[in-house]
Amino acid sequence: MKLQVAMDLLTVEDALKLAGQVAEYVDIIELGTPLIKAAGLSAVTAVKNAHPDKIVFADMKTMDAGELEADIAFKAGADLVTVLGTADDSTIAGAVKAAQAHNKGIVVDLIGVADKATRAKEARALGAKFVEMHAGLDEQAQPGFDLKGLLSAGEAARVPFSVAGGVNRSTIEDVQRAGADVAVAGGAIYGAADPAQAAKELRDAIV
Numbered sequence: 001m002k003l004q005v006a007m008d009l010l011t012v013e014d015a016l017k018l019a020g021q022v023a024e025y026v027d028i029i030e031l032g033t034p035l036i037k038a039a040g041l042s043a044v045t046a047v048k049n050a051h052p053d054k055i056v057f058a059d060m061k062t063m064d065a066g067e068l069e070a071d072i073a074f075k076a077g078a079d080l081v082t083v084l085g086t087a088d089d090s091t092i093a094g095a096v097k098a099a100q101a102h103n104k105g106i107v108v109d110l111i112g113v114a115d116k117a118t119r120a121k122e123a124r125a126l127g128a129k130f131v132e133m134h135a136g137l138d139e140q141a142q143p144g145f146d147l148k149g150l151l152s153a154g155e156a157a158r159v160p161f162s163v164a165g166g167v168n169r170s171t172i173e174d175v176q177r178a179g180a181d182v183a184v185a186g187g188a189i190y191g192a193a194d195p196a197q198a199a200k201e202l203r204d205a206i207v
């Protein structure tokens with residue numbers, strides 16, 4: 001299982017600092033949607049230039065104009081780009097077309113999708129490299145939230161998947177047991193007093 005750090009920060013300076021602290025422990029470096037909205041796609045270029053050996057993930061959360069939005073993110077240096085599972089099939093197909101042109105990949109983010117297992121299969125058939133079983137920050141803040149629904153959807157889907165939804169040191173083993181290909185950790189790393197140590201502990205928990 002790969003480890004992905006999600007950088008939900010707001011400046012390129014902070015993102016480069018965090019990426020530098022944790023790169024040795026992670027496989028994938030994600031530029032979070034708020035970072036891309038605040039700093040633009042030049043942030044993707046800056047992180048890719050600083051870490052050419054890492055998979056750079058642009059969390060575009062594209063809902064329309066799939067081919068165009070994916071194309072500009074790949075041109076900026078992204079290796080993986082997200083499209084929303086709630087988008088029309090043609091939007092996902094357009095983004096996949098751009099990925100094929102760049103020899104890169106599309107990840108379909110299932111945030112807000114009720115039947116994640118079914119949409120995961122459809123996304124994979126449309127050409128997604130993998131799907132993201134995702135509960136966003138707002139959903140995580142709701143009383144009683146836990147990761148179990150995401151993990152069972154991943155197990156049921158039987159397609160390659162990542163899990164994002166407040167993954168931390170106490171849940172990463174469950175994520176791996178569910179068969180995830182990628183564990184995504186944002187707040188558990190960038191919110192830690194020592195992000196490098198937090199990333200190392202998550203890495204060490206992966207067997």
Ligand SMILES: O=C([C@H](O)CO)[C@H](O)[C@H](O)COP(=O)(O)O
Pocket residue numbers: 006007008032033034059135136137140164165166167184185186187188
């Ligand atoms: O994608 C994310 C969210 O929608 C804000 O951009 C997060 O990066 C993702 O949820 C992972 O972060 P944590 O939930 O803090 O681990």
